[in-house]
Amino acid sequence: MNRVPRSHAATRMAYPVLAVLLVWAAWELVTRVLKVPSYVIPSPGKTFEALQKDWPNLWQLVLKTSYECVAGFLVGVVVGFLFAVLMGHIKAIQRIFYPILIASQAIPIVALAAPLVIILGFGLTPKLVIVALIVFFPVVVNVLDGLTSVDKDMVALARSMGGNPVKLFLLIRLPATLTPLFSALKLAATYTVTGAVIGEWTASEDPGIGQDLLLKNSRLDTAGVYGDVLLLTAIGLSGFVLIALLEHVLTPWRSRTMARRRPGRRVAYAPVPVVEKA
């Protein structure tokens, strides 16, 4: 009854498809009608051709870059979340670290990449750190926001019922962080790709797509560069979609009127004997 009707769902699915087609059409138009030479802007056809030809090499690079993104993302989210909880509960920590946090965001991450390589070497670690640093900030800010915006009266109510601090955290404060957390994660998921590429550009002994892009650019393989850009976009987009799906599952109260009943509980509530004395 609360399901979106099939036709509506179909319409909703149609919009993103339409968006892709629109970009494609504009791209085709620029290359064909304006006759831009393919070494300046390759046509979609040329780009896909390049992608296809280099795919046996590319897929491993995609995995490599995706791995950097996912691992860095997870590190950033976990550390950011714990940090926010700590700051939310101990005011002194918040007062000391919040300014440092803000200041750290004023440093361009590109500028930080070089010294990180000196400290951490050419391996996976500096890339993880760069990605994690990018993810960390929005997570801290949003989770902290969620923790502090919990209704004081709701906390008072829970306390009046005799709830201990642990229960209060698990049942009231923690779920309140989910909505802002997911806003942060969706942003962060797309940022991770930037972080991974910056990491690869600064230091790579083991190349990913970012490194490959740089290489193809130096060879004036524009179609190859465009192909790599498409792949990077796909990585970021997949991250975003995954997070959005996870959000849909984990915060059902935001998108649905009713909780989904677990199977077998359909009629569980119909005739229950009166428990309370009348």
Add this chain to the structure above:
Amino acid sequence: MPDTPKLLIQDVTCRFGSTLALARTSLQVRPGEFIAIVGPSGCGKSTLMNVVAGLQRPTEGRVLLDGTDVTGHTGHVGYMFQKDLLVPWRTVTGNIVLGAALTRRATRTDRAEARELAGRYGLGDFVDHFPHALSGGMRQRVALMRTLAFHRDILLLDEPFGALDSQTRFEMQQWLLQVWADSERTVLFITHDVDEAVFLADRVVVMSARPGRISASHQVDLPRPRTLDTVTSPEFTDLKRQVLSALYAARDESGQEVARA
């Protein structure tokens, strides 16, 4: 039964810094009694409630529940606020069993009872709904069910219907009386509204501000069950006049404005 009061508020004083929020206050409540507390804003009604709920430790005095000292201890009463404070990520059932979930674990029995309660009071079709899908009146009803399902003999209701429109409000008042009759709880009900106080209560306690204290107490002997006819009866009007004049006398003393009544 008349010997042991259900609730005894004994010489309670509350001081926040240099402000005396609540002057020495004592109140005896019989088991099953419905007490309405009226008074202007800032008269310490909510402070008194917080003291009874154990959220606020009084500067002086004690709170006795069935003769046991519960001063400063939470978990002994069901407390309901003007805001429904339903937890957005819990369903109607989940909200009703919140007390159990916070203190131990909500069992299958708790959930069954919650659904039964919702069914009995007209929300049977909404047990799996999230609060955002309910109307204001329904939400407030769920909030009261949550307070009931917490199974405490004393209900503290702090302006529970203050945010509702007058029609819904009257329905809710009648519903509350029905629930109260069903469950034999003792009720402390805070309100700004003298009509509401007289309509609901066995006794109306008038508080005054600066410092907050109890300034009068009126027995309401109107027959129950109370209906629309009660509100138009001469006895009702007479009582209302008495409470109002007590309120205004309180205002004149403290030079404070009486809130809309």
